[in-house]
Amino acid sequence: MKTFRIGGIHPEENKLSAGQRIKTITLPERVVIPLAHYSGRPSNAVVKRGDQVKVGQLIGKADGYVSANVHSSVSGKVAKVDVQLDASGYKRPAVFIDVEGDEWLETIDLTPDIERKCHFSKEEILTKIQSAGIVGLGGATFPAHVKLSPPPGKKAEVLIINAVECEPYLTCDHQLMMEKGEEILVGVTILMKVLEVKKAVIGIENNKKDAVEHLSKIAQSYPGISVEPLKVRYPQGGEKQLIDAILKRQVPSGKIPIEVGAVVMNVATTFAVYEAVQKEKPLIERVMTISGKDVKKPGNYLVRLGVYLSEVVKQTGGVPKGTGKIIGGGPMMGRSLMNLDVPMAKGSAGIVFVNEKEALRKKDKNCIRCAKCVTVCPMGLEPYLLMNQSEREMWIEMERNRVMDCIECGSCSYTCPSNRPLLDYIRYGKSTVGLRIRKRQTEKV
Amino acid sequence: MDKLIISPAPHIHGGDSIEKNMRGVIIALIPALLVGFYFFGLGALIVTLVSVISCVLFEYLIQRFLLKTEPTITDGSAVITGLLLAMNLPSNIPFWMVILGALFAIGVAKMSFGGLGNNPFNPALAGRVFLLISFPVAMTSWPVPSPLTTSYLDAQTGATALSILQGSDLDIPAITDLLIGKMGGSLGEISAIAILIGFIYLLVKKIISWHIPISILVTVALFTGILHGSNPAAFASPMFHLLTGGLLLGAVFMATDYATSPMNPRGMIIYGIGIGIITVVIREFGAYPEGVSFAILIMNAFTPLINKYVKPRRFSK
Numbered sequence: 001m002k003t004f005r006i007g008g009i010h011p012e013e014n015k016l017s018a019g020q021r022i023k024t025i026t027l028p029e030r031v032v033i034p035l036a037h038y039s040g041r042p043s044n045a046v047v048k049r050g051d052q053v054k055v056g057q058l059i060g061k062a063d064g065y066v067s068a069n070v071h072s073s074v075s076g077k078v079a080k081v082d083v084q085l086d087a088s089g090y091k092r093p094a095v096f097i098d099v100e101g102d103e104w105l106e107t108i109d110l111t112p113d114i115e116r117k118c119h120f121s122k123e124e125i126l127t128k129i130q131s132a133g134i135v136g137l138g139g140a141t142f143p144a145h146v147k148l149s150p151p152p153g154k155k156a157e158v159l160i161i162n163a164v165e166c167e168p169y170l171t172c173d174h175q176l177m178m179e180k181g182e183e184i185l186v187g188v189t190i191l192m193k194v195l196e197v198k199k200a201v202i203g204i205e206n207n208k209k210d211a212v213e214h215l216s217k218i219a220q221s222y223p224g225i226s227v228e229p230l231k232v233r234y235p236q237g238g239e240k241q242l243i244d245a246i247l248k249r250q251v252p253s254g255k256i257p258i259e260v261g262a263v264v265m266n267v268a269t270t271f272a273v274y275e276a277v278q279k280e281k282p283l284i285e286r287v288m289t290i291s292g293k294d295v296k297k298p299g300n301y302l303v304r305l306g307v308y309l310s311e312v313v314k315q316t317g318g319v320p321k322g323t324g325k326i327i328g329g330g331p332m333m334g335r336s337l338m339n340l341d342v343p344m345a346k347g348s349a350g351i352v353f354v355n356e357k358e359a360l361r362k363k364d365k366n367c368i369r370c371a372k373c374v375t376v377c378p379m380g381l382e383p384y385l386l387m388n389q390s391e392r393e394m395w396i397e398m399e400r401n402r403v404m405d406c407i408e409c410g411s412c413s414y415t416c417p418s419n420r421p422l423l424d425y426i427r428y429g430k431s432t433v434g435l436r437i438r439k440r441q442t443e444k445v
Numbered sequence: 446m447d448k449l450i451i452s453p454a455p456h457i458h459g460g461d462s463i464e465k466n467m468r469g470v471i472i473a474l475i476p477a478l479l480v481g482f483y484f485f486g487l488g489a490l491i492v493t494l495v496s497v498i499s500c501v502l503f504e505y506l507i508q509r510f511l512l513k514t515e516p517t518i519t520d521g522s523a524v525i526t527g528l529l530l531a532m533n534l535p536s537n538i539p540f541w542m543v544i545l546g547a548l549f550a551i552g553v554a555k556m557s558f559g560g561l562g563n564n565p566f567n568p569a570l571a572g573r574v575f576l577l578i579s580f581p582v583a584m585t586s587w588p589v590p591s592p593l594t595t596s597y598l599d600a601q602t603g604a605t606a607l608s609i610l611q612g613s614d615l616d617i618p619a620i621t622d623l624l625i626g627k628m629g630g631s632l633g634e635i636s637a638i639a640i641l642i643g644f645i646y647l648l649v650k651k652i653i654s655w656h657i658p659i660s661i662l663v664t665v666a667l668f669t670g671i672l673h674g675s676n677p678a679a680f681a682s683p684m685f686h687l688l689t690g691g692l693l694l695g696a697v698f699m700a701t702d703y704a705t706s707p708m709n710p711r712g713m714i715i716y717g718i719g720i721g722i723i724t725v726v727i728r729e730f731g732a733y734p735e736g737v738s739f740a741i742l743i744m745n746a747f748t749p750l751i752n753k754y755v756k757p758r759r760f761s762k
Contacts (some may be wrong), residue, residue: 331456366560382708417461
């Protein structure tokens with residue numbers, strides 16, 4: 001079975017919510033819809049206090065090309081446009097809406113029928129994806145239309161669908177594949193049309209055998225699309241790792257996947273593309289996993305954007321006793337939340353509760369130079385050395401040792417027998433080196 | 446949920462620890478130790494106990510009273526240094542020499558550089574070489590194996606296979622004796638099979654990787670193979686070289702010491718080849734019958750250089 005060629009770890013999978021059918025979270029009285037995403041510029045509000053909005057109505061217009069539209073996830077009255085503390089820990093602009101009923105825009109097709117035929121041209125599809133505000137739902141939330149428009153001179157050969165879901169606990173993509181398999185395949189054909197490629201590969205880790213089987217069966221009637229089961233290995237969901245696993249091609253340092261002829265799309269994003277193109281439905285909701293060892297009923301939930309996570313947790317059994325840490329996202333790359341009063345955003349794939357005992361880091365000790373961090377690094381870096389140089393602020397050496405290649409997967413910190421905070425220091429060094437590089441480039445211009 | 450813990454990702458840890466790795470090494474040493482106890486009896490037991498206890502004690506005393514830091518003897522690394530030092534000594538060596546060796550190993554080679562992880566040279570080997578230079582006679586009169594003997598200082602001595610090779614006209618021991626360990630030598634180095642069992646355990650538990658031991662052994666086999674092929678009367682066969690002296694013990698347990706060996710596979714292979722070449726050169730052309738200890742210590746000195754210039758295989762080069 002295929003997998004990527006350098007490094008990697010196999011953390012306890014803990015897919016506690018696997019196989020749980022997607023349930024819908026009922027609407028609260030108020031939602032707070034973020035206008036900013038992790039990547040790209042925040043969108044600008046196009047509604048003001050007192051405006052009546054419907055589900056699917058544009059409320060934030062993209063600011064430039066690398067930005068994404070934001071739509072109302074509810075119907076009701078705009079209470080205010082203000083800042084809101086979000087999952088990233090920063091206060092950022094958001095639209096506060098008081099919910100009244102559940103009235104959708106008339107243009108949105110709410111029937112459950114699957115629209116298999118796509119009648120639109122490449123340009124029309126791109127416009128629809130862009131106006132629907134679709135961003136990468138795997139976590140990076142990069143605007144999808146940018147990814148789907150390769151720079152001049154570059155041509156995609158193959159589309160890779162990222163259905164790896166290598167983070168422990170998370171099962172939202174898995175369950176989506178089980179329930180919306182056909183829609184996802186239609187989404188893949190739409191993306192293939194946009195990219196003008198004949199071949200698409202859906203990469204799924206082999207701990208989701210049912211999804212591999214299910215999608216393989218459907219894929220038989222979709223020429224050019226194949227399903228590739230992958231050996232379970234973290235961080236296979238990393239774009240570069242996934243391309244290496246499937247195509248045996250390594251994206252050069254500092255370059256994007258198109259360099260080796262590949263475009264990678266997350267599976268949930270693919271589903272959102274289907275809905276946007278075939279159903280005229282903008283991105284206003286997504287599936288997320290609620291999980292953790294002490295959670296009574298781990299599950300997968302369809303949540304509208306802007307619903308406070310506290311509301312989602314209230315409806316799904318509350319915060320378990322003895323919780324020491326709440327993670328927005330998965331335990332390897334997610335963020336620990338300061339509280340649950342943050343809104344659901346496009347990139348929120350899950351909430352994981354960690355008990356106090358597991359949440360506390362152990363005391364770090366001397367580096368014993370066991371080299372295990374070097375062995376597991378999927379980018380072939382030397383985490384021990386980068387940490388050392390970061391502690392001493394040796395920025396030039398860090399750049400030379402390719403700190404900018406670090407994908408921040410956390411395999412080094414996870415593995416270190418001395419519990420050293422490798423990634424903390426590397427991240428600090430990486431952001432400083434990144435600033436220095438940008439400064440150098442502006443000076444050159 | 447009064448307080449939430451905020452920290453950057455990753456939020457989980459694999460559970461590996463220094464203690465787990467050290468415990469693994471200790472377990473892997475047991476077969477070779479048992480063979481030593483069997484063939485060299487009470488003497489082997491005394492030397493091992495004295496070595497381990499003094500290593501642990503010296504580390505504790507130095508941390509407690511000289512460095513005034515929290516003692517870390519529970520991590521198991523001092524126990525390993527003690528075991529490895531003992532395994533590199535003849536079983537009839539006076540115990541006060543063992544104590545001196547332990548003091549040098551822990552006090553000079555390990556703690557003066559900052560303790561675990563910071564020592565440039567393998568502490569046990571540094572201790573052994575210190576003793577070899579200071580007490581050459583005691584360090585090279587090897588007791589002959591006699592199962593379950595109770596003699597210690599008065600043990601009957603004889604030659605090792607390697608010293609036989611270098612001059613005396615005694616018969617070279619049979620291969621089967623070399624495999625199980627029925628030969629003269631340091632108390633932990635004699636049985637090839639017991640050391641290989643430990644090697645397999647270390648590999649399975651992922652405590653070490655294959656790169657260092659295998660590159661040493663392959664280099665020694667190739668180098669001695671060429672010599673033997675060119676002149677069988679003057680040079681012993683590769684098989685003989687692989688199974689005698691401290692080569693296996695050194696390749697599996699001493700050269701793979703975390704702190705003193707390179708940090709990535711490419712570097713490890715270069716380091717292993719270096720050890721292999723130096724070992725053979727000393728054995729075949731040097732004044733000493735055995736060269737593994739010196740070879741490892743010399744390559745220890747090159748480790749920082751190797752780490753600096755030999756980088757791991759990068760993603761997309």
